[in-house]
Amino acid sequence: MRTLAAPGLLPVRVAGPVDGRPVVLLHGFLADSRQWRTVTQLVDATVGPPIRWLLPDLPGHGRAAGRFPAQPGWDFLVDLLARSLAPHLRQPALLGGYSMGGRIAAVLAAAQRLELAGLWLESAHPPLDPDAARGRQVEDEARAQRLEANGIAAFVDDWQALALFASQQGLPRATREAQRRLRLSQQPAGLARSLRWYGTGTMPRDLRIATPTQLLAGALDPKLLARLTQWQPLVADLTCTIAPDAGHAVHLEQPSRAAGHLAHSLALAFPT
Numbered sequence: 001m002r003t004l005a006a007p008g009l010l011p012v013r014v015a016g017p018v019d020g021r022p023v024v025l026l027h028g029f030l031a032d033s034r035q036w037r038t039v040t041q042l043v044d045a046t047v048g049p050p051i052r053w054l055l056p057d058l059p060g061h062g063r064a065a066g067r068f069p070a071q072p073g074w075d076f077l078v079d080l081l082a083r084s085l086a087p088h089l090r091q092p093a094l095l096g097g098y099s100m101g102g103r104i105a106a107v108l109a110a111a112q113r114l115e116l117a118g119l120w121l122e123s124a125h126p127p128l129d130p131d132a133a134r135g136r137q138v139e140d141e142a143r144a145q146r147l148e149a150n151g152i153a154a155f156v157d158d159w160q161a162l163a164l165f166a167s168q169q170g171l172p173r174a175t176r177e178a179q180r181r182l183r184l185s186q187q188p189a190g191l192a193r194s195l196r197w198y199g200t201g202t203m204p205r206d207l208r209i210a211t212p213t214q215l216l217a218g219a220l221d222p223k224l225l226a227r228l229t230q231w232q233p234l235v236a237d238l239t240c241t242i243a244p245d246a247g248h249a250v251h252l253e254q255p256s257r258a259a260g261h262l263a264h265s266l267a268l269a270f271p272t
Contacts, residue, residue: 001013001014001015001053001055002014002015003063004088005063006084006087009080009083009084010056010057010058010059010064010067010080010081010084011056011057011062011063011064012033012054012055012056012057012084012085012088013033013034013053013054013055013056013057014052014053014054014055014088015040015052015053015055016044016050016051016052016053017050017052018052018090019052019090020049020050020051020052021049021050021051021052021091021094021266021269021270022051022052022054022088022089022090022091022092022093022094023051023052023053023054023093023094023096023262023266024054024055024056024085024093024094024095024096024105025039025040025053025054025055025096025097025098025101026056026058026095026096026097026098026100026101026102026104026105027055027057027058027061027062027097027098027100027101028097028098028099028100028101028102028249029061029099029100029191029194029195030061030156030159030183030186030191031061031062031182031183031186032057032058032061032062032063032064032182032185032186033055033056033057033062034062034182035098035182035251036053036055036251038251038255038259039251039255039258039259039262040053040055042255042256042259043259043262043263043266046259046260046263047263047266047267049270049272051266052088054085054088054089054093056081056084056085058100058101058104058194058198059072059077059080059190059193059194059197059198060187060190060191060192060193060194060198061186061190061191061194062185062186064190065186065187065189065190066187066189066190067080068190068193068197072193072197073197074107074198074202074203074204077104077107077197077198078107078108078111078113079113081104081108081113082108082111082113082114085114086114089114089115091115091117092115092116092117092269093114093115093116093117094116094117094118094119094120094265094266094269094270095108095109095114095116095118095119095120095211096119096120096121096122096262096265097120097121097122097124098122098123098124098249098251099122099123099124099125099248099249100194100198100200101124102121102122102123102124103124103125103198103200103203104198105119105120105121105124106119106121106124106207106209106234107203107204107207109209109211109213110204110207110208110209110234112210116211117269117270118211118212118213118214118265118266118268118269119209119211119212119213119214120213120214120215120216120261120262120265121213121214121215121216122215122216122217122250122251122258123216123217123218123221123224123248123249123250124215125200125203125223125224125227126227126228126230126231126234127203127204127205127207127230127234128200128201128203128205129205130205132201133200133201133202133203133205134201135201136199136200136201137199137201137202139201140195140196140199140200140201141195141196143155143195144191144192144193144195144196145192146158147188147191147192147195148188148189148192151188152183152184152186152187152188152191153184155188155191156180156183156184159183160180160183164221164223164247164248165247165248165249166220166247167218167220167221167246167247167248167253168247168249168252168253171252171253175252179252207234208234208236209234209235209236210236210237211237212237212268212269213235213237213238213239214239214241214261214264214265214268215228215231215238215239215240215241216240216241216243216250216258216261217240217241217242217243217250218242218243218246218247218248218249218250218253219242219243219244219245219246220245220246220247221246221247221248224248225242228240241261243257243258243261
């Protein structure tokens with residue numbers, strides 16, 4: 001896998017033949033494109049026709065830690081992603097994302113800036129109502145200030161202690177340590193900007209997604225499960241799958257199940 005980075009665009013990790021079926025995956029908060037390493041390897045080992053993997057680092061993360069203009073926003077993000085991905089796409093792509101990356105993928109799909117064969121979302125929350133959105137923005141601003149004041153190590157400790165990730169406590173030690181190293185490798189300034197500009201509370205509410213969508217959620221993620229029906233009026237063709245005994249990060253807790261679900265979405269997007 002190699003990383004391509006044109007001036008002014010997001011760095012994109014690329015693997016697979018140029019004529020392979022294109023799959024774009026957007027990582028979650030406090031991570032980068034390396035988050036998909038295990039899942040992409042598992043899918044490559046199980047599917048037939050080759051895949052062209054396109055894995056960008058999102059603004060504030062990984063090699064795109066400093067990719068913010070003076071006044072970022074969702075329109076800028078959609079435009080930046082479309083311009084960063086378009087040179088690598090020769091046919092409609094399967095677009096996917098986890099958590100924050102899933103929300104961004106949904107907004108990108110609704111904007112119709114790229115030709116898409118399907119949309120794959122893992123643990124992606126739908127937009128919040130106005131009151132809840134304002135409350136979440138206040139919460140994320142407080143997190144950003146703590147991150148700037150206390151540094152990345154303290155922030156990662158607090159983040160990993162969230163109830164959202166309680167189901168990860170039983171994972172093998174090596175898996176948890178690798179997850180922590182990925183989080184600690186991120187830059188506080190970029191993460192703080194990401195929280196302020198692309199947090200859950202800032203997500204556009206007027207989405208209309210025509211792309212056939214497969215959504216994967218964990219049975220041990222009660223906040224998301226309670227809100228899944230809120231996706232239905234926004235997505236014309238939506239199928240939800242619940243992974244038993246998994247929490248918010250299905251790809252981390254049950255990588256084979258996440259890879260299998262992604263492979264199924266791939267087969268639907270590119271029928272033989």
